[in-house]
Structures are given as structure tokens and as C-alpha cells.
Amino acid sequence: MDSSDHGKHPKQGVESWVQLAKPTLSDSLEVTRYKGGDSEIESFLDSKLCISLVLKAPLRGENRQQGRSWQRTASVGGGIVYLPRDHSAQYWWTGASEAINVMVDADWLRARSSAEARLLPDRPIYGLRDPILAQLVQYLFKENVEGSPHGAAYSEYLALAAISRLGPLMSRRSLENKAVRGEFLVARALDYIHANLDSNLSVREIIDACEFEGDLFAFTRLFKRYCGTAPHRYILDARLERAKKLLLLADRRMTVTQVALMCGFVNLSHFSSAFKSKWGIQPSRILGV
Missing domain, CATH: 2.60.120.10 (Jelly Rolls)
Structure with a gap:
């Protein structure tokens, strides 16, 4: 009150x-x-x-x-x-x-x-x-x-x-x-992750955002229990999923670098290798460049 x-x-x-x-x-x-x-x-x-x-x-x-x-x-x-x-x-x-x-x-x-x-x-x-x-x-x-x-x-x-x-x-x-309470905290964490995929997210930032009272290891265990994967892996997969959707919808005026930045990747080489590892194709091939 x-x-x-x-x-x-x-x-x-x-x-x-x-x-x-x-x-x-x-x-x-x-x-x-x-x-x-x-x-x-x-x-x-x-x-x-x-x-x-x-x-x-x-x-x-x-x-x-x-x-x-x-x-x-x-x-x-x-x-x-x-x-x-x-x-x-x-x-x-x-x-x-x-x-x-x-x-x-x-x-x-x-x-x-x-x-x-x-x-x-x-x-x-x-x-x-x-x-x-x-x-x-x-x-x-x-x-x-x-x-x-x-x-x-x-x-x-x-x-x-x-x-x-x-x-x-x-x-x-x-x-x-x-x-x-565990379900509620993880739901808040997921909302925060998807709203901030274009930023340099850290697990500590997510912990603070969802007001989790334990340490990093306790949060990671809780997150993995509900999501089946660790927070950093979930963030990477969510970024790659968004990147694929953006590339499929993009026209030739959008570059691979722009898509990478919009999905929170600051290193183009890392983005390309992670994208190919997950989807089996280079991001540039989807854009046709």
C-alpha cells in the first residue's frame, strides 16, 4: 500500500x-x-x-x-x-x-x-x-x-x-x-528475456528483473527445471529463432549485420556460426546474398 x-x-x-x-x-x-x-x-x-x-x-x-x-x-x-x-x-x-x-x-x-x-x-x-x-x-x-x-x-x-x-x-x-512461486518467477524471467533480446542480457540482470532472492546457481536450477535448459542457452536459442523469422521476412534492404544486432549479437562471426549450427544454413543464404 x-x-x-x-x-x-x-x-x-x-x-x-x-x-x-x-x-x-x-x-x-x-x-x-x-x-x-x-x-x-x-x-x-x-x-x-x-x-x-x-x-x-x-x-x-x-x-x-x-x-x-x-x-x-x-x-x-x-x-x-x-x-x-x-x-x-x-x-x-x-x-x-x-x-x-x-x-x-x-x-x-x-x-x-x-x-x-x-x-x-x-x-x-x-x-x-x-x-x-x-x-x-x-x-x-x-x-x-x-x-x-x-x-x-x-x-x-x-x-x-x-x-x-x-x-x-x-x-x-x-x-x-x-x-x-517458482512458476511465477520463471514466467517473469521469460517475459523479460523476450522483451530484451536485442540487448546484452546477463543472467544476473534477469535475476534482478524477476526479483529472485537466491543466488545465480539456484536461479539456474529453477530455470532449468521449468524450461529444460540453462538461461544462457535459452537466450541463445530465442535469439536465433527471432533471427530466422526476421531473415525470412526481410527484404534485401536489411543486412545480416542489422538482423544480428536486432537479436542481441554483437559479433557477426559468432552470429553466423551459431545460426548455421542451429539451422544448418548460413544467414546470408536466407537473404539470398
Whole structure:
């Protein structure tokens, strides 16, 4: 979000919300259910982590973590939001919203199940969908409003079950998102390559253009996985393909040198040898010169 856009919405805090849950008996676990309208808040979880079931998603919302820019919050009705321990961020949204929040003491979780604690990521996750996890959160709220008839231990068991479900789900989602992100990055790289075939392209320039965060070797592996060839080979083949089309369409007023320059070749000898190697004919023969 552009900084000029921020502030064009009503500024309200938690005092405008309605709390529908009861105080929780367990020190390790807290359940809340809030509903409210347009809001702008600062959130800090301290020693707790939070699993939220979004019952009604706002019309629009954004969040900003410390030192970062504003970004859209992918909150959907029926979705799960996970916020890690010590999460600190600013949020704003417009429209009515409602959510059940399960906050678990991170130290208690580590003492009870260190393996589960290690599976949880250290960054927020928005828009996770899983009916079983959503049902567990609903069960926790039901226990809360009924005054914990089965005791605090049962609520803690439900919370552990939710966290056990959450870890593998987020690991799977991370792999799925990684694959989608890979396709997106390679598509951006291909768009940039074909738009700049007449320039002296470098792999580093392409990496910067598609905002790939890894090193040159990691990008090359990613590119080869989707395109079947390394970036430099793909660029050469794309230039030769364009050169062939230009030569076939050209009249005698266009020279081989002009075609070579239009396709990013700065050395005519290299262009001619690469062209013949790929197409089995000298470029000059296509022009008939």
C-alpha cells in the first residue's frame, strides 16, 4: 500500500470490538471471540502464538510488520490465520469481521511437545483452509462458553491437537506455494528475456528483473527445471529463432549485420556460426546474398 493511501479509513481499536468469549481458566490457553467493524490496531503477542478461525472476513485489510511495507492480508471467511510467538505488526481493515482466537503459551507448548513447537513457522500465515482444524477451534470456543465442563486439561488437549494439525498443513502449503512461486518467477524471467533480446542480457540482470532472492546457481536450477535448459542457452536459442523469422521476412534492404544486432549479437562471426549450427544454413543464404 502506498503511504499516501494509509489513513483513508476509520481508525478504531479493540475498544470498538464485542467480546463473545468468557475468561479462560488455564494459564497456558486463552480463547477469545471478537466481532467488530472498521479498525486499525497494533498487535503484539509477546510469549503466545495464535490460531484464529475467521468467521466473517472484512471487505479489505492490510498489515505491516516492523521495517516492512504494507501488504494485503489474505483473510477469508472460514480460513485459518496463524501468528507466531512475539509477532508484532500493524493491521487495518474495513467492514464487519468476526474471529475466534486461540492463544497458546509458547513456553508451555515447548514443555509439553517440543516436536510440535519446532514444526511451527516463525512467520504469519493467512488464508489457510482446513475443516478439521476449523472444527477444533470451534470445539475450543464451545468449551469456553460452556464454562469448561470437561476441565482445563481437555481444552489443552484440543489446543495440542490443533497445533499438531497445523504444523504439517503449513509445511505442505509451503511446498505448494514454493512451486507456484517458482512458476511465477520463471514466467517473469521469460517475459523479460523476450522483451530484451536485442540487448546484452546477463543472467544476473534477469535475476534482478524477476526479483529472485537466491543466488545465480539456484536461479539456474529453477530455470532449468521449468524450461529444460540453462538461461544462457535459452537466450541463445530465442535469439536465433527471432533471427530466422526476421531473415525470412526481410527484404534485401536489411543486412545480416542489422538482423544480428536486432537479436542481441554483437559479433557477426559468432552470429553466423551459431545460426548455421542451429539451422544448418548460413544467414546470408536466407537473404539470398
